Amino acid sequence: MITTKGLTKVYQSRGRDVTALDGVDLHVREGEVFGVIGRSGAGKSSLIRCVNLLERPTSGTVTVDGTDLTALAGRGSRAGKELRQARSRIGMVFQHFNLLSSRSVKDNIELPLEILGVTGAERSRRALELLDLVGLADKAKAYPGQLSGGQKQRVGIARALAGKPKVLLSDEATSALDPETTRSILQLLRDLNRQLGLTVLLITHEMDVVKSVCDSAALMERGRVVESGTVSELLATPGSELARELFPVTGDATGPDRTVIDVTFHGDTATQPVISQLSRTYNIDISILGAAMDTVAGRQIGRMRIELPGRYEDNVVPVGFLREQGLQIEHVEPDPAPGEPGGPGSPGDVPAPRPELVKETAQ
Template structure:
């Protein structure tokens, strides 16, 4: 659906050349929710402008639905953009227009008749959960309601791709979750391809199927969200994952934990999918005669299934502990001995 081939974008500044995107290649499948995550300055905003044709790459090509956006201009580019819509961090609504009028605006530009516009706007208001708010002005809406208007307006012309530029960054956590659930519902109902640009790993975990991690203009890691959460490779990816997995505090207090457990091993165990629901720890205690103490644990949920991490202290003979580690591996659980006590 979307393909970036060896994209580089260089800006000329008074201080010399600035490489915002550095030789990036990505493939985004039709109907998936794809996340691009990075901190400020990583190149995310430039990426989204390349995807909708607002910027041309210095080298490389951008294809959307087999059409090379990076190689067309004028009327052809405008026609291509009708199939690529966008929602923004700060909503970008027309404050002098009502909810209905904001949603109808792109339909007016497209030349749709008033009767057809009225019908389409009513459908979209219902789709985004704003029934009864059609006559309200943006100033009368909450942040979440404003973003719902932005989503409805973006869907007006039946796009094939929806680009979300930090679309939940200005919202509180509860409202963020409601907007993400709406996007997930729209993706399932309409089969819409969604590209999310964000610096929040919670957003990626909540609804994305795959993710690309950016740093200094480069994509440093890609993969299925569950795989990336289970086994992050790049240091920056590990930082993002730790934000939502709750492992930072535990690592910082390792020395204190070890003081409380003078023998045995401290082991990090990662559970994925159905393994999160299995009573494996109690089985180990009963079957192998070891003492297992759960020091820290979390379970998180992604669109591909749940995953969990436990940091456990296993106490027993060296042979017993090695047997337990072998059994955990047989259950396809990842184990990492953090430190010898």
């Protein structure tokens, strides 16, 4: 449903070029909720604004529902009309709601339909239908100033759906909301995804958002996508940084000649007593150094860091037992000791320079 290829966006700042997007390739399948996550300055907001061409990419292509939007970005009335038509099939939800305070809730939802030239009676019918869909049927005559933050965002979502889009873009739509309201808005987005067959691309810096509603995710750093895939695939990928961020576990070996491994549970294995079986089968003492478990897309998934006695080479059979149970196993290498190559105090222990963060605009 959404494909970007080689997407690049370069801004001019104080007479020099600042690259916000650096050759981004992204593939969002029809009907899924896809989350793009990363720290401030990673390029997330620039990406989503380029997807609907609120920002014109410096290079690369953006294709939505089979239409190459970048090919419609030329000058001229015909190109402009075609681009507006293509954009009407893409809804956008903003972080700060962007509602018109002088208009009622119903009139705010009708606004994009006015721009599309829809008749008054049809606009009114559609607006009331959408208010019912987002749970605000009794707020049609209210004004934004009379609503809570969560209610304002529901109006923003209803407005984004006014043109019956196939794609819904969400730019940090829950970051200004409290945790309980965030959960209700995320549940609404998931419900709309299922009821309307919407493809949802959401930008966030919160891992809990990805856990709650996303089928797939991409991790962005310094304007690039460094990891991408379904959440279950990423959790099963050894060394996945996104998996570590989703389910962080910590803990170092408690002594010499100890083996530390990270074990990823998903599906049926999440409810099986695998670790106790391992201990009984091989008569070994196992230390649990840390664990994290949650429900992702309706499936219980978790990670656990455990310690086994002996070196890794001595634990090939117990580790093999865990793999036979369908678990993902990752060996955690011990940190170098002080003075050793790569360790604290070693000749090569020089902090890397911190890259300059790209300030993303959200106007």
